[in-house]
Amino acid sequence: MSNLSKEILDAFLPEKEIISISELVSGHINDTYLVKPREGQQYIIQRINNAVFKDVPGLIRNKTLVSKHLHKKMSGSSQEIIERSVLTFLPSTSGSYFFKDKNGDFWNGMIYIDNSQTFEIVTDASIAYEGGKLFGEFLNLTEDFNASELIEVIPQFHDMSFRFSQFEASLIDASEQRLFLSAHLIKRVKGLKKEMHILQDLKEKGKIRLRVTHNDTKISNALFDMQGKGLCVIDTDTIMPGIIHYDFGDAIRTICNTAAEDEKDLDRVNFNGEFYEAYRKGFLEKMNTSISDLEKQYLPLGAKTMIFIMGIRFLTDYLNGDKYYKINYPEHNLVRAKNQFKLIESFEEEMGIVS
Numbered sequence: 001m002s003n004l005s006k007e008i009l010d011a012f013l014p015e016k017e018i019i020s021i022s023e024l025v026s027g028h029i030n031d032t033y034l035v036k037p038r039e040g041q042q043y044i045i046q047r048i049n050n051a052v053f054k055d056v057p058g059l060i061r062n063k064t065l066v067s068k069h070l071h072k073k074m075s076g077s078s079q080e081i082i083e084r085s086v087l088t089f090l091p092s093t094s095g096s097y098f099f100k101d102k103n104g105d106f107w108n109g110m111i112y113i114d115n116s117q118t119f120e121i122v123t124d125a126s127i128a129y130e131g132g133k134l135f136g137e138f139l140n141l142t143e144d145f146n147a148s149e150l151i152e153v154i155p156q157f158h159d160m161s162f163r164f165s166q167f168e169a170s171l172i173d174a175s176e177q178r179l180f181l182s183a184h185l186i187k188r189v190k191g192l193k194k195e196m197h198i199l200q201d202l203k204e205k206g207k208i209r210l211r212v213t214h215n216d217t218k219i220s221n222a223l224f225d226m227q228g229k230g231l232c233v234i235d236t237d238t239i240m241p242g243i244i245h246y247d248f249g250d251a252i253r254t255i256c257n258t259a260a261e262d263e264k265d266l267d268r269v270n271f272n273g274e275f276y277e278a279y280r281k282g283f284l285e286k287m288n289t290s291i292s293d294l295e296k297q298y299l300p301l302g303a304k305t306m307i308f309i310m311g312i313r314f315l316t317d318y319l320n321g322d323k324y325y326k327i328n329y330p331e332h333n334l335v336r337a338k339n340q341f342k343l344i345e346s347f348e349e350e351m352g353i354v355s
Contacts, residue, residue, distance in 0.1 A: 008107050044112050046108055048108060058151040060098045070138075117223075118219075119220065131282065134231075161197070163313065171319065182337070199243065213241070217248075248302045252279060252307075271350045
C-alpha cells in the first residue's frame, strides 16, 4: 500500500484493519501518511527526518509534552473539541511516543483532524486574522509551561550573532563575481547589524523572557475548518524555547509578502499592511495579559528581524556557493535574498520605520 510496513503500523495501530494509506506531500522534510482503518477515525503516521533533526526522541518529547499541556488547559471542553483543537499523539506499543524501525528511521503517530483545510498563501485578511488568533492562543496557553524542559531542536536557529558569523565567514571565500553581484546586499546587511541584534540583546539580558515557541509559523501550519475558522496549530516538530517575536515575525514574513519568496520581479514584492494589521489583531486578542508591554512594543521589530534572518541566510548560502538550499538556477539564492531585502524596504515604508 505504501512505504509503511506492517511493523510500523502495528507499533501505533495494533489490531486495526487498515483499508487505505495515502501519502501527504505538503511537507518538505518528513514523510507523512494518512491511514484509514475500516472502522473509526483516521490517523497520521509520520517519519521524522533524522538527517535534519539530530535528536528525534528529544523532538518528539518536546511536542508531546506541549500537546499534553494543551490538553490539560482545555480539560473543560469535550474530548471531540480537544482532539480538533490540539494535536493528539499516539503512544506506540512500547509505551513511548515514537517507533524506531529496522532501518533506524523514527516514526510517530497522531489522530487525523478531518473536515479541515490548510492554506499555502493568504488571499484574504480574515485568514490572516484567524491565523493570528491560532498562533496567539498557542503562545497564550503555553505561557505557563516551563520552556527549560524542552531541548533546542535546531541549535542557534534564530541566533543573530551566529547568522552574522556565518555571513562574515562567507565573505572570505566567496568568488569575486558573487561578491560583485551581491555588493549592495552586503552593504545593506552590514548597515542593519546593530538593529538586528536588539531582540537578541533583550533576550540575553532577560528583559524578554524565554517561552515555548513554535518556530515555523507559516500559514500552512495553521489548520482551519471548512468555513475558514482557525482550528489547530500543526507541524510542531520545531517547538523549542524562544521569544514570541520569532513566531510573530515568521508568520508576518510569510503572510504579508505579496509575491513568492523567489519572485524575480521585485516590483511585485511588497509588504501587505492590511494582512499585518489583521494578523496582529487576532494575535493580541488571544495573547491577553500573557504578553508584556515590552514584548508588544517590539513586535514590529520581530517582523523585520525574521525577514532579515531569511535574507541573510539566502545571501550567505549564495556567497558560499549554494550548499544549503536547493536551487533551480545559478542565481536562485541571490534572487531569494533580494526578495527578502525588498520586503524589508516595503515593510519600513508601510510601517513608517526608517532604519
